[in-house]
Amino acid sequence: MSFNVLTAEISHETNSFSLHKTGKKAFLARYALMGAAAIAERGDENTELAGFLDAGRAHDWQITHALSASAGPSGKIRRKAFDWLCGPILSSIKEHQYDGLLLGLHGAMGLDFREDGEGELLRRIRRLVGKKMPIAITLDPHANVSARMCELADIIVSFKTYPHIDMRNTGHQAGEILQRTMTGEIKPRTTYVRRPMLEEVNGGRTDIGPMIERIASARTYEEQADVFAVSINAGFASADVREVGPTVLVTGQGDFSAHTAFAETIADDIWNRRFEVLNDYLSVDETAAIAANYQPTKGPLVIADYADNPGAGGYGDSTELLRALLDANVSNACFAPMVDGELVQELQTAVVGQAVQITLGGRTDPDFGGGPLTLEAELVSLSDGQFTGDGPMIHGLHGSFGPSAVIRVDGIEILIVTLPRQILDLQQFKTFGINPQTKDVVALKSMQHFRAAFEPISGQIIVCDSGALCTPRYDRLPYRNVPRPIFPLDQFEI
Numbered sequence: 001m002s003f004n005v006l007t008a009e010i011s012h013e014t015n016s017f018s019l020h021k022t023g024k025k026a027f028l029a030r031y032a033l034m035g036a037a038a039i040a041e042r043g044d045e046n047t048e049l050a051g052f053l054d055a056g057r058a059h060d061w062q063i064t065h066a067l068s069a070s071a072g073p074s075g076k077i078r079r080k081a082f083d084w085l086c087g088p089i090l091s092s093i094k095e096h097q098y099d100g101l102l103l104g105l106h107g108a109m110g111l112d113f114r115e116d117g118e119g120e121l122l123r124r125i126r127r128l129v130g131k132k133m134p135i136a137i138t139l140d141p142h143a144n145v146s147a148r149m150c151e152l153a154d155i156i157v158s159f160k161t162y163p164h165i166d167m168r169n170t171g172h173q174a175g176e177i178l179q180r181t182m183t184g185e186i187k188p189r190t191t192y193v194r195r196p197m198l199e200e201v202n203g204g205r206t207d208i209g210p211m212i213e214r215i216a217s218a219r220t221y222e223e224q225a226d227v228f229a230v231s232i233n234a235g236f237a238s239a240d241v242r243e244v245g246p247t248v249l250v251t252g253q254g255d256f257s258a259h260t261a262f263a264e265t266i267a268d269d270i271w272n273r274r275f276e277v278l279n280d281y282l283s284v285d286e287t288a289a290i291a292a293n294y295q296p297t298k299g300p301l302v303i304a305d306y307a308d309n310p311g312a313g314g315y316g317d318s319t320e321l322l323r324a325l326l327d328a329n330v331s332n333a334c335f336a337p338m339v340d341g342e343l344v345q346e347l348q349t350a351v352v353g354q355a356v357q358i359t360l361g362g363r364t365d366p367d368f369g370g371g372p373l374t375l376e377a378e379l380v381s382l383s384d385g386q387f388t389g390d391g392p393m394i395h396g397l398h399g400s401f402g403p404s405a406v407i408r409v410d411g412i413e414i415l416i417v418t419l420p421r422q423i424l425d426l427q428q429f430k431t432f433g434i435n436p437q438t439k440d441v442v443a444l445k446s447m448q449h450f451r452a453a454f455e456p457i458s459g460q461i462i463v464c465d466s467g468a469l470c471t472p473r474y475d476r477l478p479y480r481n482v483p484r485p486i487f488p489l490d491q492f493e494i
């Protein structure tokens with residue numbers, strides 16, 4: 001029997017504290033690809049969609065792909081943009097008869113009229129398809145999973161890696177469970193447990209630390225006949241919502257008291273080891289002192305500006321780290337990105353190779369990461385900001401920083417861009433004429449994803465808290481909606 005399956009990908013990680021609300025334009029700037037265009041771009045790379053198609057080929061499905069859409073992490077999504085995202089899925093459901101739905105979601109989507117965006121999407125879908133149609137969703141482990149999501153989706157599978165490098169496998173796993181559900185072989189539902197924390201203390205990183213053992217025991221539990229997926233979500237701390245924080249999910253059937261008991265043991269471990277922080281968050285001055293004295297015998301020093309990570313909703317225009325590196329006279333260095341579209345526009349009339357007086361960055365909210373820097377720079381190049389990834393996370397996928405420029409200030413080459421993006425691929429430097437492998441110091445805005453491509457070329461990695469919007473100092477953020485008490489804002493035992 002050949003099943004008719006509707007697939008879609010909608011991804012947004014919503015930072016409640018960002019001053020930038022998210023509209024349709026933000027999705028068009030990242031990607032909003034309909035049907036065949038989405039399959040052409042994402043159908044054979046490391047994406048959830050490619051995994052859905054793998055499952056579809058294995059089981060001879062008739063697949064209709066509605067859309068793939070994502071915006072860079074930013075503030076709450078406006079109602080009109082959300083309605084526009086739901087449109088192709090809901091209209092396809094009205095027009096066709098499907099046997100199952102397979103959706104690639106993030107799980108931390110916040111709307112300006114509802115906290116739980118994925119729950120709202122699933123509610124609108126269930127209103128049309130009823131309770132019986134099997135729905136499988138994939139999530140990013142930085143999902144804040146809601147009760148509604150677990151109630152309305154039968155099957156939930158999260159990525160098991162951070163840096164995320166298993167999107168395709170995750171999509172395939174969800175597809176295989178959906179197939180067994182559509183044939184009637186199994187009847188899964190998803191249960192979850194939560195701990196009162198903003199996030200798992202290391203953000204769920206899986207390169208080192210306790211998450212490695214947790215994922216291994218999840219894998220072992222998945223081998224049981226009645227267990228189809230175990231997902232460990234670190235949560236997303238920049239979402240000021242009631243259903244925030246780490247969750248453990250079991251998609252299965254049969255003995256749910258055993259499944260819940262297993263999930264509780266993982267959640268207990270997350271709670272009990274909440275003080276085991278793996279990163280040493282250095283100040284900008286400590287960071288600059290290390291950079292100034294660094295000997296690149298084994299490769300460059302890679303500095304992660306954790307707090308200004310555009311991949312978590314940071315503005316990407318924090319200047320504190322760059323200021324400290326310039327003050328310390330760090331040389332043979334590169335820095336990316338600095339988000340300043342206004343400056344890129346001004347530089348369009350400058351001549352490459354010429355000296356320019358500039359005011360750089362710090363425009364959005366100087367209280368988080370410093371105000372504008374006034375500098376004398378040399379304009380090195382101008383570009384349209386387009387690149388194609390070649391690393392483990394975004395191999396073969398196209399991305400854009402929007403209109404961009406490279407400038408040189410003393411010994412530092414700086415990539416100035418229009419659209420905020422996290423640095424997680426070497427091509428985000430190389431395409432613009434900067435080779436990080438030949439630098440002594442590489443400063444980039446990212447929390448953890450950069451490790452996938454940059455760890456292999458680095459001599460040493462250090463992590464900096466520049467005080468920007470994604471600072472690990474959560475007491476600096478105006479939380480209003482998260483349930484209290486909550487770790488680490490409150491001191492308490494459970």
Ligand SMILES: [Zn+2]
Binds near residue numbers: 140141142164
């Ligand atoms: Zn993530």
